Amino acid sequence: MTNLPANRMQKPAAKPRPIAPPAEWTVAESAELYGIRSWGAGYFDINQNGDVAVTVPTGNGPAGGQRVSVSLMELIRGMKHRGLQMPALLRLDNLLEAQIALLNESFGRAMKTLGYQARYHGVFPIKVNQQCAVIEEIARAGGRYGHGLECGSKAELLIALAYLQPGDGHIICNGYKDEEFIDLALQSLRLGFKCFFVLETPTELPIILEASRRLGVRPMLGVRVKLAAEVEGHWNESSGDRSIFGLTTAQIVELVDALREHQLLDCLQLLHYHLGSQIPNIRDIRGGVLEACRYYVSLRQEGAAMGYLDLGGGLGVDYDGSQTNSNHSKNYSLDEYCTDVIETIMTALDRTGVEHPVLISESGRATVAYSSILLFNILDVTSYEPQGSAPVVPEDEHELVRNLREVLEGISIKTAKECYNDAMFYRQEIRDLFRRGQIRLRSLSLAENIFLHIVWGILAVLQKAKRVPAGFDDLEESLADIYYGNFSVFQSLPDVWAIEQVFPIIPVHRHAEQPTRRAILADITCDSDGKVDRFIESGGLRRSLPVHPFVEGEPYYFGVFLVGAYQETLGDLHNLMGDTNVASVRIHADGGFEFAREMSGDSIADVLSYVEYQPQRLLEQLRRTAELAVRNERITLAQRQALLESFSASLRGYTYYED
């Protein structure tokens, strides 16, 4: 059902529709409804006050020391006191540290248990979240584990060289590399950086050979192999024969011959592959490792030094909490991932006598997803509720409107389907009459309201029915409210729009209260795609979300969770909505917290200058228009001054809705 007439709600809903019969509501029921214990990974839950709380380990290591909880409402209040308005991105430094520790310690545990004879050293792919505060924290927290950085461009290499120390973790250079990139990376080897070039295409080799000869530095080389293994999920095009990066078997053989000819075969130490991000099925991960091991052993047998196996990224995040191989989930735990990878390598290598390689993985998403939450407030609601009680239809009203009104009288479980079909028919006929100018606006408005009474009446009887007849699956969803959130999908959640990514989205507070309405979320970009209508509910996906009635004048906050990977830099300036405010918070063992960083989002002048306007020139142009208006006596001098001050204040203002 589409095109329902909307009633803009300026007041709290008079009679909210119950999702279930009204009852005592507990925070445990809310936790179950929103699935927070499934996708929250032990970091997010609902506290006794009905607020979402984050629980973090505060000592060393993932389980290290104490775990403390802080309510997100407390953090929102903290932001407000510091002048950081909604929408805002909240970064939890403790969760970056915890995820780095978890990854390293899970691999360490699996290696110890299985008797693996080399070490694990992760690298964080900078592209997944390039923000300075994130890289700084990863470099700091990763220091203990020799966790390095992966770079896919010259700019990212500069970041890696600045944030790592020579004795620290590895630097893995993927992507296209020009002479400047190669010169810099080679020079970093002189300082003692462990900086690998991963050959992605055959054309890179001559540039590396020439630079290495010119600078007198022997490179640390790796090669990216194009595996035949294909994976499920959104990013399956990164895998298989048609993947865009990596060398084919023929190109690898040529590479080995060329390196041998230049007496550089001992520089080839690393085999890299990347099957794609967010791999949902552990079977695909095993398949990839097994095939890569065959290449690794073969290169060793060809005389290459080897010593490193780099698994690339792909470790998934359970966004929907289902623990399945759906695109938004993964059917394995981190421990299972580590054990399966180690076991597969050992099985493949031990029978050949080749020593175990140092294991590198480039997990980005799994490292940073949990650490960021987008927080926003609701500004307004459109509801699709009928107005008043059953409408009275005047005797002289059009026959079709009177027919529609009659449908309302006969609704029962038995007649629901027939009533629905009749209502749809009459409404369409009446809309056609209006289009042809044969009925008045008031008659159409009356008919639309009768129609809403009918569909809500049908919904009420269906809710009491034991079995819902076919054809009504989306009735409830199509009657959902629209809650307008102070955010931009395109700026803050680009993957929701681009690839229909599902993120957990829930109210941040009021969980001791039953959410009695259903809604989709619209952003403030006034773009028809600027909406979120895929949500996690009771372990499944729904097109609308249970929400609390919006009360005018009272803040109602939502959080979009697990948004730390890819979203910040992929976002765009649709409708010139800029970066949101950002707060990085560190939670201490005593439950106190500090705002380690506060960054104001873009001002309007900032975003205008991104698209090549000169804010000062815009002001100057308006000043001239206003001056002319004063001369023509259209406005007074005081009005001119007030207008220019408003314009200047707007240039300094936030691009989002300000209270």
Ligand SMILES: Cc1ncc(COP(=O)(O)O)c(C=O)c1O
């Ligand atoms: C070469 C390479 N390594 C690592 C990653 C990070 O992958 P993920 O975020 O799935 O861990 C990517 C991103 O797709 C990549 O292209």
